[in-house]
Amino acid sequence: MTAGTMGSVAPYTGLGHRLFAEGHDVEIVTHAKFADVVACCGLRMRALAADPFEDLLEAHARMRRGPRSPLAGVRFVRATERAAVSLVDGILTGIDLKADLVLLSAITAPLGRVVADYHALPSMGVFLQPDTPTSAFSPCTTAWRPPGHVNRLRGHVANALLDAVYAAANRELHARLGLAHRGTHRLRVARERAGWPIWHGFSPSVVPRPADWRPGLGVAGYWWPHECADWQPPALVTDFLAAGPPPVFVGFGSMMPGDPGRLAGLTAEALRRAGMRGVVQSGWAGLSVLNDDVITVGPIPHGWLMPRTAAVVHHAGAGTTAAGLRAGVPAVPVPVLTDQPWWAERLTRLGVSPGALPFARLTADRLAAALRRATGEPRFARRATELAARLGLEDGAGAVARAVAERGR
Secondary structure: OOOOOHHHOHHHHHHHHHHHHOOOOOEEEEOHHHHHHHHOOOOEEEEOOOOOHHHHHHHHHHHHHOOOOHHHHHHHHHHHHHHHHHOHHHHHHHOOOOOOOEEEOOOOHHHHHHHHHHOOOOEEEEEOOOOOOOOOOOOOOOOOOOOOOHHHHHHHHHHHHHHHHOHHHHHHHHHHHOOOOOOHHHHHHHHHHOOOOEEEOOOOOOOOOOOOOOOOEEEOOOOOOOOOOOOOOOHHHHHHHHOOOOOEEEEOOOOOOOOHHHHHHHHHHHHHHHOOOEEEEOOOOOOOOOEOOEEEEOOOOHHHHHHHOOEEEEOOOHHHHHHHHHHOOOEEEOOOOOOHHHHHHHHHHHOOOOOOOOHHHOOHHHHHHHHHHHHHOHHHHHHHHHHHHHHOOOOHHHHHHHHHHHHOO
16 A cells, blocks of 8 residues: 555555565555556556645645745645545555555555554555664655764654644544544554564665664665556657667656746756756656757656666656666756655765755756766766666565565465
8 A cells, every 4th residue: 555646656566566476466555546557567456535645746836936934834734734634534445354464655654554453454564765763864854964873863853743744644543443542653652662564665775774773674675666568668759869869867756846837948958058968757747848859758667768868857756766776877866845855865975966956946057067967977877887786686576575475474
């Protein structure tokens, strides 16, 4: 069970397909708009009753467009709380009561584990980001900071804020189940004391497992999205790739960061100044750039497109970050919100990026300069190639499959 944007769903298609290939009966529970993505894997799907995330991201975009004020931030927090409440119906009806094991993403876990426990169903976390406090790094909803004991305190504060976002949804869920209310923080503490197992879908070469994590918290490696065997790239794209040197990929995924016309114009100008061709993915922002050196495309598997590019410009979401690392090309991360600044800084520290370029500071000059560095200094491509080779040796989905098999014995 997972909820959110494409980046919160696509990795689970690869994980689900691996479990299916090993003989398990797999059902993915997520938003109805991802039905085609799930069906491509040959898996069953059960739709969540609501999909609040497009409205939530639109609320964030409105906040960014308006004047900066504490009130705007409060309104966005309230929108986030309402999004969590709207998930309650889906969480209640989405879990098959005959399931042998329920796998929960980080977004669905605070509510899904309550329902699984209520029905005496075993469950396990399958998270794309770390949420357990550690001294090894700062929480992923804050800026990346180097190792230090204060990081654990930051982690507990970040979790307390997240628990507050789920508080109203948790009260609603307990009432619907006829249970005495237990606060979200108490549920998190109980989760840790019980040693609830969580596998993390990122590479230990990217984020090593912290030495101070408790037993039961594993770093599996990436779960790559499943790609349909009969998928064929559009002729527009193959012809464009064949017509010149590798282009730059530019995509902001599910982000809606401001005026799409301004962002499209800025992107085109940056590519012109850098002297590079580009493939722009329209995404939820609705970007559109078309000239002799730039084309705009819709959904295309990152696993196919990114390795054919010279560099990738993206919002540094967990899934897109992973795809860029797998492709072995330099990155120019342009983070917008939540965990994106954290992943962007990680790309810099890994040596595959010249540095993050926060969206609020994005200009054509800055993007062009970053692209010239990313593609002109060989150390970034060299490091990206080395890291991609290491990722290619890992089997993140297999680690989870083995854990599932062990629980079934």
